[in-house]
Amino acid sequence: MTLEQKAIVSEVIWVDPDRMSGTPCFKGTRVPVQHLLDYIEGNSTIDEFFKDYPSVTRDQVMHFLELAKEQLVECVSS
Secondary structure (H helix, E strand, O other): OOHHHHHHHHHHEEOOOOOHHHOOEEOOOOOEHHHHHHHHHOOOOHHHHHHHOOOOOHHHHHHHHHHHHHHHHHHHHO
16 A cells, blocks of 8 residues: 555544444544445445435545555556
């Protein structure tokens, strides 16, 4: 992971053992990033996710998905 990617991760996701038992959440919320993946896996739209979790911003979701894509491409390319 590049320094730029690490900086984006720190802006988008937080992990704190005292919050949600250390579950990775969108920064500034108690919404686990896994919830977004569950929505996508269940064929729900990102807009439906936003309706249920209005505290998560579109920028956070787009940055998270971009980072996930970059990591997957890097993984299969190496």
